[in-house]
Amino acid sequence: MSGQLRPVARRVPARTWFDLATVLVALILYSIAWPTLFVTHEVSPVLAPLVSALAVFPILLVRVNPALGWAISAGSALLISLALAPSQGNDLPFQVVHVIVLFVLLFAVALRAPVPIVVVAWLAQSMLFATTMPGAESGPVWGWVIGFGALALFGYLVRTVLASRRRLEQQEEVTELERARRAILEEKARIARDLHDVVAHHMSMVVVQAQTAPYRIADLEPAARAEFESIGATARTALNEIRGLLGVLRSDGQLPEHAPQPRAADVPELCASAQRAGLPVEWTVTGELEAVPESTGLVVYRVVQESMANAARHAPGAPVHVAVAVGPALITVGVRNSAAATVPRPGPGGGHGIEGMRTRVGAVGGELAAGPLPDGGFEVSARLPITRG
Incomplete structure (x- = not known):
């Protein structure tokens, strides 16, 4: 009862x-x-x-x-x-x-x-x-004045302490909200930079193909030659505008990333590198990772990377299993770790890695789920559509 x-x-x-x-x-x-x-x-x-x-x-x-x-x-x-x-x-x-x-x-x-x-x-x-x-x-009259004054003063001090605690709690809530909002904005900025690198690569290929078409194709008519020149000029303008927008996104002082962006095909090497670093990770790959488009492949790579980092941080020593399956129109990613083998050390971090992964996956039209397992472990799974150009 x-x-x-x-x-x-x-x-x-x-x-x-x-x-x-x-x-x-x-x-x-x-x-x-x-x-x-x-x-x-x-x-x-x-x-x-x-x-x-x-x-x-x-x-x-x-x-x-x-x-x-x-x-x-x-x-x-x-x-x-x-x-x-x-x-x-x-x-x-x-x-x-x-x-x-x-x-x-x-x-x-x-x-x-x-x-x-x-x-x-x-x-x-x-x-x-x-x-x-x-x-x-x-x-003496002052005895009552002093006695009740002490009682009133004590009540006022308690009131002041309670008010200060309420203000501190409100400030902590605002600070946590701002921290979460800033983490999401930073993640979106990183996503935009990654997408820029992918789009800029393809736009550059369009410019090159349009400019070299008159030399690669024999007996090209003047109208077609002019059309290729127009395509090249439009592509160059779009590329310049994208670079200008990227300059705004990188106004925080970050330098441009000249290195090629990771792809889905780089996931096995990422897992092998984590294994060499001491993370007990196993991975299975089904399908052709090379066939995954660059924008989707970048998201796959980031999901695996962030999930393994979370596993190493929150469940040190626990085995991690990564599974990537590439289908005709869908790619699935699963990262699962067992319960922590040792007690994790408390460390910094706002705990927004999952929200960042969810934002990345949603940007390419996919879905992400994350949550604890009955045995005390944790699992991250993502489903991303494959759009072939």
Whole structure:
């Protein structure tokens, strides 16, 4: 039964539990205040429930409106001290329960109310106790002022600490969001640079073919010659525009990448290199990797590369298996690792590698899935369409 109630209890907001606890405390205090009122004060049995309610029930406003609750409680305390005479042997102007409620409400005012209201409540409650409590004629007034001032100051300090923690949590959320957004933008910029290198290669081939066509094809008509020249000029313009856009993408100071971009055919060498570096990796390749287009092959390479890096980082010593299958219209990539053989060391990183892979795969029309395995390992799988030009 208790196991069934726990999920229900978790769904109930904390403020609801606080309100229920406040009602329970108020009822307990009321059950004490009503019977003991006849012991401490000379009061009619008809008025006893009302006087006890004025002493206790303002505490119900401790969360909703503590300033109003305190005002009702302090006002009723002054009224009771003037209207009711203490019983013989009792010199308190109002009940101990009422004193407890006033202390709680003053602390709540210091926690929730604006600072001017806190100051007013502190001074007013100090004056109330200094003028109504036993020994008010000869006792030191400053004792109550200092005592309630310490209580109000403590509440205000708690309030300041809680506010600082809330601001810190909000700032951490904003920082994490910005970090994730920046990681995604950087990954998109890298994707754009990679795509540029692929497109620029093909555009350069178009320019070369268009410019050399008049020399390679005999008896070319003037109209066809002019058409080839127009194709070459258009391709050169497009290539220059692509390079201009790339300059904007590389405005972060990164140098152009002159080395050829990786292809799907480079995946076996990537796995072999990781194996030589100490990663226990095995790989299987089905189909012709050479037949994979350059843009798709680059994504395949990056997915395998990032997945193995994640496995080495989060599951050091765990065996890794890479499987790449090339079909007529689809290429599938799977990278699976077992549970970590040793406890991984905590390291830097925002944990956005999977999102970067998903962005890359989505850019070429594919799908990526990643998640833990029942045995404690992790698997990344991608399906990418093959578009042949």
